[in-house]
Amino acid sequence: MNATAAHPHEQSSRDKILDAAEGLFARRGYAAVGLRELAEVVGLGKSSLFHHFESKPQLYAAVSARILKRIDGCVERSLAAGGSAVQRLERLVEDLIDLLAAQPADARLLLRSLFEDDDLPGETPEEIESKGTLANIMSSISAVLREGMDAGQFRTVHVPHLLLTLIGQVVFPFASREFGADILGKDPFEPGEVKRRKRELRDLLRHGLLAPLGR
Amino acid sequence: MNATAAHPHEQSSRDKILDAAEGLFARRGYAAVGLRELAEVVGLGKSSLFHHFESKPQLYAAVSARILKRIDGCVERSLAAGGSAVQRLERLVEDLIDLLAAQPADARLLLRSLFEDDDLPGETPEEIESKGTLANIMSSISAVLREGMDAGQFRTVHVPHLLLTLIGQVVFPFASREFGADILGKDPFEPGEVKRRKRELRDLLRHGLLAPLGR
DNA sequence: GTCTATAGGGAGATAGAC
DNA sequence: GTCTATCTCCCTATAGAC
Numbered sequence: 150m151n152a153t154a155a156h157p158h159e160q161s162s163r164d165k166i167l168d169a170a171e172g173l174f175a176r177r178g179y180a181a182v183g184l185r186e187l188a189e190v191v192g193l194g195k196s197s198l199f200h201h202f203e204s205k206p207q208l209y210a211a212v213s214a215r216i217l218k219r220i221d222g223c224v225e226r227s228l229a230a231g232g233s234a235v236q237r238l239e240r241l242v243e244d245l246i247d248l249l250a251a252q253p254a255d256a257r258l259l260l261r262s263l264f265e266d267d268d269l270p271g272e273t274p275e276e277i278e279s280k281g282t283l284a285n286i287m288s289s290i291s292a293v294l295r296e297g298m299d300a301g302q303f304r305t306v307h308v309p310h311l312l313l314t315l316i317g318q319v320v321f322p323f324a325s326r327e328f329g330a331d332i333l334g335k336d337p338f339e340p341g342e343v344k345r346r347k348r349e350l351r352d353l354l355r356h357g358l359l360a361p362l363g364r
Numbered sequence: 365m366n367a368t369a370a371h372p373h374e375q376s377s378r379d380k381i382l383d384a385a386e387g388l389f390a391r392r393g394y395a396a397v398g399l400r401e402l403a404e405v406v407g408l409g410k411s412s413l414f415h416h417f418e419s420k421p422q423l424y425a426a427v428s429a430r431i432l433k434r435i436d437g438c439v440e441r442s443l444a445a446g447g448s449a450v451q452r453l454e455r456l457v458e459d460l461i462d463l464l465a466a467q468p469a470d471a472r473l474l475l476r477s478l479f480e481d482d483d484l485p486g487e488t489p490e491e492i493e494s495k496g497t498l499a500n501i502m503s504s505i506s507a508v509l510r511e512g513m514d515a516g517q518f519r520t521v522h523v524p525h526l527l528l529t530l531i532g533q534v535v536f537p538f539a540s541r542e543f544g545a546d547i548l549g550k551d552p553f554e555p556g557e558v559k560r561r562k563r564e565l566r567d568l569l570r571h572g573l574l575a576p577l578g579r
Numbered sequence: 580g581t582c583t584a585t586a587g588g589g590a591g592a593t594a595g596a597c
Numbered sequence: 598g599t600c601t602a603t604c605t606c607c608c609t610a611t612a613g614a615c
Contacts, residue, residue: 162580178480181395183608196611197581205609235574257479264472264540265393287547304575309548310537310564311573317536322528325479332502333524349525357572358526359450360519377598398590411593412599420591 163201165191171212175254178261179209210275213262216255217282223248224289234297241293242319242354243347249323250343256323263316287312318350378416380406386427390469393476394424425490428477431470432497438463439504449512456508457534457569458562464538465558471538478531502527533565 160168169190173182184205188195202208227244228237249256262279294311297303322329322337329337336342375383384405388397399420403410417423442459443452464471477494509526512518537544537552544552551557 178393178395180393184610185607193580194582195609196583199610200580238573260475260479260536263543264475301575303573304567304571306567306573307560307564310561311568312547313537313544313552314533314565314568317532317534318529319532321475321532321536322525328478329528332527337528345522346525349522350529352519352521353526353529354573356519356574358453358518358521358569359571360516362516399592400589408598409600410591411601414592415598 162191162193162197166193166198166201166208167212167215170208171216171254171258174209174212175257175261179265207273207275210273210279213258214275214279214282216252216258217262217279217286219252219255220245220248220259221282221286224286228289228293233302234293234300235302237293238297239351239354241290242315242350245319246323246343246347246350249320250338253323253326253338256320257325260320260324290315318353322346377406377408377412381408381413381416381423382427382430385423386431386469386473389424389427390472390476394480422488422490425488425494428473429490429494429497431467431473432477432494432501434467434470435460435463435474436497436501439501443504443508448517449508449515450517452508453512454566454569456505457530457565460534461538461558461562461565464535465553468538468541468553471535472540475535475539505530533568537561 166187170182170187173187173190184198185195188198191198198208202211223244224241227241230237230240232240262283291308291312294303294306294308298305298308326337333342337346381402385397385402388402388405399413400410403413406413413423417426438459439456442456445452445455447455506523506527509518509521509523513520513523541552548557552561
């Protein structure tokens with residue numbers, strides 16, 4: 150995977166920086182994280198960071214791009230696995246939840262990147278690539294929704310609004326470890342809670358909230 | 365409403381600061397907003413801010429507390445208006461959407477405050493009050509959900525998980541003006557889109573996503 | 580590829596005149 | 598209640614030795 154790594158088990162400095170930055174940016178946001186602190190976490194001098202990334206914005210763009218690619222990969226694999234539109238959508242939601250649960254920084258950073266566009270200076274190549282990746286994710290999910298509607302498996306809904314709804318209900322609960330834990334009384338990333346979350350969300354999409362008898 | 369205002373139509377400096385800070389903090393986050401910039405927007409010198417608020421964290425706490433009170437007031441009024449649990453929940457969701465649509469900064473700042481707890485130093489009196497307000501909001505919504513379940517109007521669901529789901533799907537779409545506009549092709553705060561959002565969300569809660577024929 | 584040293588600027592906050 | 602001037606600290610980024 151990494152052409153420069155003779156020993157795949159040893160993580161390069163670049164990857165160590167990316168991992169540490171991901172955690173810090175996710176928890177506290179771009180502006181609140183200083184390179185001094187990041188360097189401390191990684192175990193390097195502050196200046197050494199600039200040998201791997203040319204600037205702080207560029208580092209953030211790299212972190213953000215890596216997460217978007219991870220999510221895009223998950224979406225593509227999940228939707229490619231076949232089945233009816235209903236099966237594919239339900240599997241997609243489950244797989245995304247598993248991904249977000251396995252990578253605690255992803256949901257926070259994804260959510261941030263969706264409403265912190267003002268944060269970053271501008272138009273590095275990595276940011277442009279990320280825009281494309283994000284657009285690809287959205288269009289893939291839209292496609293399965295439209296497919297299900299066309300096949301008569303889904304109600305007739307407004308696809309863009311449903312897209313926003315799905316993002317909110319899938320991503321948000323994993324974006325806030327502390328608040329989520331307050332509400333649930335348990336760590337949302339704990340396997341049992343993850344499983345329950347998948348079940349509850351699947352049932353809500355299948356049946357809505359109203360009781361069958363009340364219909 | 366303001367005891368010190370002889371002329372209610374003239375906004376005090378304190379309120380001007382709160383309004384400007386609310387907009388800036390919502391768009392860019394706590395750490396990214398400098399007091400110099402805030403002072404410029406308000407039209408004051410930087411030092412004058414410290415005559416109205418003792419520190420930046422305390423100012424942020426005041427802004428955050430004001431928003432939480434606004435939302436809490438909306439929740440209490442909406443739930444107090446009576447009707448069945450179904451009617452009260454549906455009205456609550458509609459009223460919250462109207463509030464978030466009317467106050468574009470609220471959704472962003474609320475969402476931030478739900479997953480940026482690490483942002484702020486600690487335990488000012490205003491933050492403790494805010495914690496109580498937030499807890500009150502959550503317990504009020506939980507109450508109507510449990511009531512509907514007990515009355516057999518709602519399916520048997522896991523209330524805390526549904527709470528997280530509702531927050532995500534109600535708040536998130538209004539937290540990101542730019543991304544939301546990209547997805548919808550229109551400004552999410554436009555009256556027509558707000559109306560459609562309320563309808564789509566109500567229908568999703570009533571029926572889920574699956575087509576009636578497919579059941 | 581990592582380090583020390585430092586430049587250059589902006590941050591939050593204070594002092595004190597008006 | 599607002600201002601100017603200033604303090605101290607930390608920020609991103611660079612220079613250059615090893």
